[in-house]
Amino acid sequence: MSPSNARSPSGLLVRAGQIAREFDFGSHDARKVTAHFVEHMRNALEHENSLSQIPSYVRAIPTGREKGVFLAVDLGGTNCRVCSVKLHGDGTYSLVQTKYPIPRPLTVNPSYKPLFRFIAEKIRDFLEEHPEADIHNGDPGADLPHPRREDFRKLGFTFSFTYEQHSLAKGSVMFWDKGWDIPEAIGRDPCEMLQEGLDELEVPVLVVALANDSVGTLLTRAYTSSQDRTSARKMTTVGAIFGTGTNAAYVERLENIKRLHGRADFQTLQPDDLMVINTEWGCFGDGQDGLLPSTEYDDLLDAASPHPRQEMTEKRISGLYLGELLRLIVVRLADEKLFTMTLDPASPVFRKDGIESSLLSDIAADGSDNNSQSIAHIAGALRADNVSADDARAIQVISKAIARRAARLAGVALAAIIVQCDQRRESPTSTASTPLLSSKSGAAVRVSQKPIFGGSKVTGSSSSSRSTYRSGLSAVCRRFRAFVYGVVRSLGLGWLLRPAMAANRKPAVVSPEPEPPQLSPSSSTMTEDEDKDGRAIEVGVDGSLIEFYPRFEQEMREAVEDVLGPDYDEKRLRIGMAKDGSGVGAALVALAATMQNETA
Template sequence: MAEDALEREESLSQIPSYVKAIPTGREKGVFLAVDLGGTNCRVCSVNLHGDGTYSLVQTKYPIPRPLTVNPSYKPLFRFIAEKIRDFLEEHPESDIHDGSPNTNGSHLRREDFQKLGFTFSFTYEQHSLAKGSVMFWDKGWDIPEALGRDPCEMLQEGLDELRVPVLVVALANDSVGTLLTRTYTSSKGGTSVRTTTTIGAIFGTGTNAAYVEKLENVKRLHHRADFQTRQPEDLMVINTEWGCFGDGQDGLLPSTEYDEILDAASPHPRQEMTEKRISGLYLGELLRLIVVRLADENLFSMSLHPESPVYQRDGIECSLLSNIAGDDSNDCLQAIGYITDTFRAANVSVDDACAIQVISKAIARRAARLAGVALAAIVVQCGQRRESPPMTSSSLLSSKTDTARVDQKPILETKASSSRSTYKNGFSAMCRRFRAFVYGVVRSLGLGWLLRPAMAAKKNSGAPAVISPKPQLSSSATMTNDGDDVGAIEVGVDGSLIEFYPKFEQEMREAVRDVLGPDYDEKRLRIGMAKDGSGVGAALVALAATMQNET
């Protein structure tokens, strides 16, 4: 399937990024970058020091919802242009043209404008490093007039209207930017060793991945004149758009009635089928739909306020799943506190909290395992299924990194205000129905293993089971980069889901191991955070565009 997409020019996946040179860590320069994500717009000034390090000044601006669902593209791109102008006014040190005006371009030649790389985190067809066309919107966005248009041109139009002396010179995907950033920061000044960053992946509001492919395999570009002189060692970074996997292929992905309800209510039904099972934008909504069903069946002891977010579409954010899953206590006091505050609920019982915790873990575990399957597919496509050496090129230079795991940051705790509720008359019968419903949901998600500890406890004690699954840590989850680099695959990742959700990386790794088989040396897969990947990556693409005269 991957090979077919690399051949078919009309394919919506395996999109060439036109990035043909991988950072060595020696790159220098100051560039502006804009990262347009599903929730925020970040404006950055990136100073590449040339030794694998960089300095970053950035400001994040929430995107007003009316701009994301709008018939016209002009309000959104004018908003972005205004924030670039505001950023330069707030941070004049970010203007590399000493003595030049940074809010009025009348005294500068256009070629002297400050260069900007644009990370556009939506699906687009790329035609060069500086040109593309929007294919369709995801993450709940819908701007019809932008379809088929070039994101760089739309942004440049907004900048020119405001007379901001900035030139958009590069178009970057967030996963491509993450791959480039991880390569740059892990290169340590360009010391050549035998490892290469092959994959960049995003697990945040949306999900996507990019990887390094042999240009010879990208047959959809072979007819172009500028690729006629390609060499066997030439490479191309590919944007997989894996969030679209399964579109138009019913039954290909695991599905529940809650997936169907969520999909039918989305702006793009039957599209982004993988994204709707992995990305943080949708996981909170899946939990909300299940909680609504439980509440309608009167299976909770807690009571919900009539204006509870549970009754509002997209009223529950993915961060709640991380917070609830992070409570490892037997009495779920922290989870009770989160549920009480977020759901606007009263009298939340331990059984209520434990059931919601089990469902939260099931939803996130399915997301992580599907991500692991997709990651394993890229490993196979890269030809590194077994002990084959990595792809090599003079442009692929990196070295050992400081760590090969994602450090799990502590989750902020709120004071738990609820305590264990007492059973009322007939409550035991309701609990049995409640538990049966929860078990059914978990099994429908393909995660029946979660129920085994609870069933065993119930069988042994005869008491109602409190479900608190604790999968065993894999030894690779805390490995370092010591050891042989031959065949190593370094994966740069970014996004709040993999950064904050407990054991997301571990579950993803286990899925990779399940797909590739027990003989696969999973320690070769070295996963590390590529913080600020979208911004720094856009700066690196802007540098490449400037050097290749693609402006």
């Protein structure tokens, strides 16, 4: 390309089209990746040392008829959100919440104590600042200045960092991401660390559940969509996050989770025993070079990340990275002197992570004939002058290609879950017909929690935690492994863990010409219409990417259809927003914890 042509608008658009095509992710590749994901999911259900397919220990699905008031804390990468959630028992809830920014010195600190004391302080402040969340119900113990520990308010804790879960109320931090680094917390239980801070401040709150945001999203969708159900066979199967990060949870038969079969509390399994699984699908494809769609810009992003060659699916789907992919391409086009616009030397384009993924959504939503809205967005976000219509069009073409690939890869991961769910679809789904039915006892239990500081008679989670702890030697080994993982990852040497993990795992089987996974025929005796309705796959979603990016859901659906083939009925897939999933979901996990204690 000659210099004169390179500087012309047509040269810019041609180059943009070339780059956009590098992000193509066709049907053949989608089926190949799905085959790997399915095999990965099934292998990870067997091996205890897997970093994905993590058991949540949630063994009941809400129906919308649950009642109670619970506290919830959502610890994210930037903010700590404290909520009070009142479940009304009709698929609706009331939410009071406050968001508190987390001081940076607490996120990079040798000790865990300052962070968890800060969270405890904010819980105390929240209870003082929101008396409207504490509705006195006339209980004689509600006004006691020193309530008994069993009468403490119950709290679910959404911990948005990588941890290994050991029971509903216990886990261990594996490593930090999002720029955090708290070495002393590695291998420790987030619930215990938070409870320690609460006890030091004498805040009458008991941490009864450890929640993952994707699990919370699944439970929230199940609770709020209850009124839409016309068949007891319909239940929420998947909860997925498409925001700054991405992850999913789904409902699995407990008999398939072989990594738990050696535990004393899982020796007796019933055919209808279920558990919600946290897939951690962001790491699907790790260690499988050439499996996922990749460009030179993906390689540049990965090399500059804190954990190279890890979280490879995450780096192609989540909002944390899509803006950075666009930035790297804009820098390349600027270096090639193809733009008409002039970039300020201090432009965010020249700073790592300088472009937010929201810019992709803003540009994609531009419905103007002359790209005037995109021009304004680009000028503001990039600190650029003289942005031309062709500049805007080129960035728009590339942005759409990046987002389309992200949506299609998300659809592939979702298709893998659908295949896994379908192969065990004949299992009973009676859990959808009674309020948070415990699969252990088979009895429905209602928990009408007291308002904040109320005198509830429901016991805490200590008995459940004790009953689900591993033996002493196993616990020590697990804690040591989590510590080693955290240290190695924090040094950027996570790739060293791959050989050891692969040695204990069956190799993924990916056919070079995989057949599209086919849905098995129904063995139900219901009528055709009832069967078609009852086999619906309910998916609860949350996150700014799927909420605000145009066509993200549609592109995701099209990828699912590409994978599952022409016989797949697209109407089976019911996707709905599950707002406040990390808060309401944590409350629902806390409810599940108290109920599973009562039925244990």
